[in-house]
Amino acid sequence: MGIRIDGAIRRMTTICAALLIGIAGSAHATGIAQIIHARQNHFHQLGRTANSLRDQIGQSRPNWAVLTADANRIDHLASALPSWFPAGSGKGHGVDTRARAAIWIHPREFAKFARQILRRAQNLKQAIGSRDLGAARLRARKLGQGCDSCHRRFRGNSSLWHMW
Numbered sequence: 504m505g506i507r508i509d510g511a512i513r514r515m516t517t518i519c520a521a522l523l524i525g526i527a528g529s530a531h532a533t534g535i536a537q538i539i540h541a542r543q544n545h546f547h548q549l550g551r552t553a554n555s556l557r558d559q560i561g562q563s564r565p566n567w568a569v570l571t572a573d574a575n576r577i578d579h580l581a582s583a584l585p586s587w588f589p590a591g592s593g594k595g596h597g598v599d600t601r602a603r604a605a606i607w608i609h610p611r612e613f614a615k616f617a618r619q620i621l622r623r624a625q626n627l628k629q630a631i632g633s634r635d636l637g638a639a640r641l642r643a644r645k646l647g648q649g650c651d652s653c654h655r656r657f658r659g660n661s662s663l664w665h666m667w
């Protein structure tokens with residue numbers, strides 16, 4: 504009798520431990536989903552701001568206040584960009600992401616692209632600050648090229664898309 508209860512308790516303990524591991528596992532997955540969604544939100548913000556800036560900078564008499572606000576926001580987002588990619592937030596967690604594994608395999612190269620976009624954002628801010636439309640347009644084009652070059656190297660197709 505005592506032995507049977509003992510065994511039952513042991514089985515219960517095992518089941519509880521398994522459940523706890525299961526819960527911890529799904530909490531981990533939720534954390535990754537949040538990180539990936541936050542990252543994509545940041546990028547969508549960056550994309551919207553860059554579009555707004557591009558539209559404005561194409562005008563013959565641009566609104567400098569809008570340009571200044573956009574450039575500040577791009578600078579701010581660019582300086583935070585590296586923090587959106589903690590290790591383990593790539594593909595393979597059932598969350599749709601285009602972040603390629605190369606980001607974590609070649610972290611120094613990725614950091615170089617991130618530093619480059621920040622520098623270009625700062626140069627753009629400076630040109631806008633001095634109300635130099637020609638220079639600002641050139642800097643904006645450089646910024647856009649910086650986005651593209653990182654995307655070509657480190658942004659792949661959606662992981663879910665690959666499944667079909």
Ligand code: HEC
Nearest residue numbers: 546547549550553600601602616617620649650653657658
């Ligand atoms: C250092 C690399 C890097 C730089 C620089 C960069 N991006 Fe991205 N971008 C990425 C990666 C990686 C993703 C995919 C993120 C994901 O799906 O989790 C992404 C995703 C995006 C998305 C989300 C939609 C999509 O197509 O995946 C937008 C919009 C975007 N980037 C715009 C920009 C703009 C605008 C710039 C320049 C101002 C820029 N990015 C600069 C790496 C970069």
